Amino acid sequence: MIVFQKPKTLTDAPFHYCPGCTHGIIHRLVAEALEELDIEGEAIGVAPVGCAVFAYNYFTCDMVEAAHGRAPAVATGIKRARPDKVVFTYQGDGDLASIGMAETVHAATRNENISVIFVNNAIYGMTGGQMAPTSLPGQVTQTSPYGRDVKTAGYPIKVCEMLSALDAPAYIERVAVNSVKNVKNAKRAILKAFENQMQNKGFSLIEVISACPTNWGMTPGEALNWIEEKMIPYYPLGVYKDQTKEEKP
Amino acid sequence: MAEKVLMKGNEAIAEAAILAGCRHYFGYPITPQTEVAAYMAKRMPKIGGVFLQAESEIAAINMVYGVSSAGLRCMTSSSSPGISLKSEGISYLAGCDLPALIVNVQRGGPGLGGIQPSQADYFQATRGGGHGDYHLIVLAPSSVQEMADLTMDGFDLADTYRMPTMILADGTMGQMMEPVLLTERTKKEIEKPWALTGTGKKRKHNIVTSLSLVPEELEKQNFARYERYRLVEENETRYEEFMMEDAEICVVAFGVASRVSRNAIIAAREMGIKAGMIRPITLWPFPKKALRQATEKVRAFISVELSMGQMIEDVQLATQCRRPVTLCNRAGGMIPDPEQILAAIENTSEKMGGVLV
Numbered sequence: 001m002i003v004f005q006k007p008k009t010l011t012d013a014p015f016h017y018c019p020g021c022t023h024g025i026i027h028r029l030v031a032e033a034l035e036e037l038d039i040e041g042e043a044i045g046v047a048p049v050g051c052a053v054f055a056y057n058y059f060t061c062d063m064v065e066a067a068h069g070r071a072p073a074v075a076t077g078i079k080r081a082r083p084d085k086v087v088f089t090y091q092g093d094g095d096l097a098s099i100g101m102a103e104t105v106h107a108a109t110r111n112e113n114i115s116v117i118f119v120n121n122a123i124y125g126m127t128g129g130q131m132a133p134t135s136l137p138g139q140v141t142q143t144s145p146y147g148r149d150v151k152t153a154g155y156p157i158k159v160c161e162m163l164s165a166l167d168a169p170a171y172i173e174r175v176a177v178n179s180v181k182n183v184k185n186a187k188r189a190i191l192k193a194f195e196n197q198m199q200n201k202g203f204s205l206i207e208v209i210s211a212c213p214t215n216w217g218m219t220p221g222e223a224l225n226w227i228e229e230k231m232i233p234y235y236p237l238g239v240y241k242d243q244t245k246e247e248k249p
Numbered sequence: 250m251a252e253k254v255l256m257k258g259n260e261a262i263a264e265a266a267i268l269a270g271c272r273h274y275f276g277y278p279i280t281p282q283t284e285v286a287a288y289m290a291k292r293m294p295k296i297g298g299v300f301l302q303a304e305s306e307i308a309a310i311n312m313v314y315g316v317s318s319a320g321l322r323c324m325t326s327s328s329s330p331g332i333s334l335k336s337e338g339i340s341y342l343a344g345c346d347l348p349a350l351i352v353n354v355q356r357g358g359p360g361l362g363g364i365q366p367s368q369a370d371y372f373q374a375t376r377g378g379g380h381g382d383y384h385l386i387v388l389a390p391s392s393v394q395e396m397a398d399l400t401m402d403g404f405d406l407a408d409t410y411r412m413p414t415m416i417l418a419d420g421t422m423g424q425m426m427e428p429v430l431l432t433e434r435t436k437k438e439i440e441k442p443w444a445l446t447g448t449g450k451k452r453k454h455n456i457v458t459s460l461s462l463v464p465e466e467l468e469k470q471n472f473a474r475y476e477r478y479r480l481v482e483e484n485e486t487r488y489e490e491f492m493m494e495d496a497e498i499c500v501v502a503f504g505v506a507s508r509v510s511r512n513a514i515i516a517a518r519e520m521g522i523k524a525g526m527i528r529p530i531t532l533w534p535f536p537k538k539a540l541r542q543a544t545e546k547v548r549a550f551i552s553v554e555l556s557m558g559q560m561i562e563d564v565q566l567a568t569q570c571r572r573p574v575t576l577c578n579r580a581g582g583m584i585p586d587p588e589q590i591l592a593a594i595e596n597t598s599e600k601m602g603g604v605l606v
């Protein structure tokens with residue numbers, strides 16, 4: 001059992017997430033980071049279009065809701081307007097890796113000093129379970145009813161691997177929230193993404209492998225196992241890029 | 250004393266924006282507006298501002314959305330195809346009641362079209378362009394001086410009414426060089442308590458969003474927004490009359506079309522035809538009242554446009570079809586010449602029974 005004390009950086013609004021959805025856990029990890037770093041008053045968050053669209057109701061900091069996929073551009077605007085604030089985005093895989101891929105890559109290559117929390121649940125949750133750019137080969141979804149056929153639908157996009165090929169971004173890491181150990185590790189990574197920004201290190205992206213039991217057609221327990229057995233092997237956890245120790249020109 | 254300087258229309262927009270307190274510009278290259286970006290790229294770093302060449306027009310408008318939600322003046326500029334890409338973002342700005350200045354230096358379309366001047370984005374600008382019920386304040390300059398003045402006004406209007414404002418220029422206005430007087434004005438200071446500035450743990454969090462899943466609430470927001478639009482119509486409608494005191498034929502034209510029309514009207518007067526012009530400066534709100542009033546003396550209207558006929562619909566609506574309205578147009582990057590407009594005026598005059606004394 002994972003027991004959380006509700007951080008003060010979360011409002012009293014009850015989460016609208018499905019039972020067993022790990023969006024809730026990731027929200028708490030972000031909120032804990034805001035609390036532990038004492039940046040609630042400085043933080044400005046950007047909510048996506050996706051299941052986390054109402055994230056703006058949950059965090060006690062200032063929040064804006066971006067058009068589908070555009071959060072990194074919106075965050076760029078906010079950070080350029082208010083460089084002393086701590087700006088983060090919270091995005092799903094359809095949002096970040098499909099419709100918003102250009103904004104993601106370019107924010108990364110500008111080493112935009114923002115923190116991106118990227119929730120990879122291998123599916124479009126909000127619209128009812130369609131294939132995502134991160135759906136696994138063979139994965140059955142509403143729009144890949146015979147399983148993702150890589151010959152016609154292509155292969156999943158590995159965001160961390162891809163972004164770490166760029167020269168610029170400060171920090172890229174993939175974590176998961178399917179076990180106590182992984183949650184602890186995810187918390188450290190998210191904290192680091194915010195610290196990097198506070199130290200002007202630049203673009204940090206934390207990909208969090210997350211469960212969508214509803215649209216995977218699984219119980220919450222099965223979903224956590226599926227992460228372990230199917231997703232993590234395809235999306236290996238770890239730090240993909242860390243330039244936070246180097247002095248960049 | 251400030252002195253007039255010779256400037257391109259696009260540069261005048263850029264410098265005027267800076268004078269209006271804009272320190273954030275986001276754009277993507279496209280002819281015929283690229284001088285705005287080039288000017289900003291040169292100037293912004295020198296005055297502590299931000300110039301950022303975005304990865305696309307979509308990104309640029311969303312960067313604008315970010316800066317505006319953070320409470321600062323900001324702008325983007327583009328030409329027709331780029332404005333199509335910005336349209337989703339413009340709808341979001343409208344839906345969040347965010348001020349911003351968007352410049353469209355129009356070129357011929359549809360599709361990739363051409364790079365010569367056009368006014369064929371009239372519908373897109375005045376009817377929304379993006380999805381949902383919303384309006385932009387649409388300003389149509391017809392000189393380099395107005396490119397500058399309307400840009401400064403545009404920022405004030407956007408802040409006052411919390412809505413995106415568009416400068417709808419055409420390629421001619423952008424490329425043309427004229428002397429212009431650029432003077433700093435006292436920036437209209439407008440409180441933005443809704444802006445994202447960080448709570449500082451001193452207030453409840455601000456939320457900027459256009460989402461509302463309860464239809465009753467969304468309806469209420471739409472009605473409230475339209476109440477604000479009504480105020481804009483009441484207070485901010487602008488137009489200029491030219492030789493209208495005794496005009497029996499009224500040309501309606503904006504931007505470069507109004508400049509050419511002016512010459513045609515003078516020529517018509519020399520022939521004894523009582524022609525005049527109403528030049529809308531705000532395309533939304535459209536000077537409906539002025540046109541409606543004109544129907545009392547004017548016997549026919551001619552809409553002169555660089556399009557297949559878009560503003561003509563507003564002229565017909567405003568005059569409630571009490572008088573005939575005809576179209577005099579070129580399209581695809583062509584500009585009507587004074588002879589064509591004069592012929593249209595003569596033709597109309599003949600239909601009305603020739604010169605009236």
Ligand SMILES: Cc1ncc(C[n+]2csc(CCOP(=O)(O)OP(=O)(O)O)c2C)c(N)n1
Pocket residue numbers: 049050051052068091092093094095096119121123124125126127132
């Ligand atoms: C321009 C646009 N296209 C499509 C949609 C519909 N839409 C809403 S959420 C969504 C997918 C969200 O999936 P993901 O980003 O993976 O987030 P999740 O819901 O899984 O957390 C889509 C396609 C939209 N709102 N806007």
Ligand code: SF4
Pocket residue numbers: 016017018020021022023051121125126211212213214215
């Ligand atoms: S649909 Fe999936 S991602 Fe969305 S709240 Fe439910 S479980 Fe979570």
